[in-house]
Amino acid sequence: xxxxxxxxxxxxxxxxxxxxxxxxxxxxxxxxxxxxxxxxxxxxxxxxxxxxxxxxxxxxxxxxxxxxxxxxxxxxxxxxxxxxxxxxxxxxxxxxxxxxxxxxxxxxxxxxxxxxxxxxxxxxxxxxxxxxxxxxxxxxxxxxxxxxxxxx
Amino acid sequence: xxxxxxxxxxxxxxxxxxxxxxxxxxxxxxxxxxxxxxxxxxxxxxxxxxxxxxxxxxxxxxxxx
Numbered sequence: 001x002x003x004x005x006x007x008x009x010x011x012x013x014x015x016x017x018x019x020x021x022x023x024x025x026x027x028x029x030x031x032x033x034x035x036x037x038x039x040x041x042x043x044x045x046x047x048x049x050x051x052x053x054x055x056x057x058x059x060x061x062x063x064x065x066x067x068x069x070x071x072x073x074x075x076x077x078x079x080x081x082x083x084x085x086x087x088x089x090x091x092x093x094x095x096x097x098x099x100x101x102x103x104x105x106x107x108x109x110x111x112x113x114x115x116x117x118x119x120x121x122x123x124x125x126x127x128x129x130x131x132x133x134x135x136x137x138x139x140x141x142x143x144x145x146x147x148x149x150x151x152x
Numbered sequence: 153x154x155x156x157x158x159x160x161x162x163x164x165x166x167x168x169x170x171x172x173x174x175x176x177x178x179x180x181x182x183x184x185x186x187x188x189x190x191x192x193x194x195x196x197x198x199x200x201x202x203x204x205x206x207x208x209x210x211x212x213x214x215x216x217x
Binding site: 020022023026027029030032033034037039104105109112113116121122124125126129 | 156158159160162173174176177179180183184186187190191194195213214
């Protein structure tokens, strides 16, 4: 049976896992830990989420609401990949996110060492885990042809 | 590509690996274990198809892990 799914938001896309209720429940619990845990800085999380969304051109994720919204200048910087106006710590964080979607092997020892020096081991692990799943969400949304709406 | 683990184990006396590194965020590790177990143990497609896609994805990503 072919099932065509064209939900309106990234979260709606993942709700298609409702066909596997137990999997959806565990997915939501896991993502809640990844995205809303108290280990990583919410600003760093949002910088990475939005930069990865722009790299993928994932409109649904770009338009998604954030618990740590950025200003318009910061969003513009992320959209064009010019981080010169951001802080050194922001740039260290974004150096990881920048490589992740299409060049995972481009993340260097120095990149990770700089991240650990800036935020510590635990926050580095939390952030890199979140980066991996920001990437997953965009790939999922694009594969399922999620379209943005005013409700996103 | 690195030839060494980039983050120390969160567990004293244990080598850095997927579990001991993710142990820096134990709640996330626990939730991931629940999710991954459900994915592999239940539902369709079956385990052979899941393994085919897992291994192909590892090849495409060049992930020796």
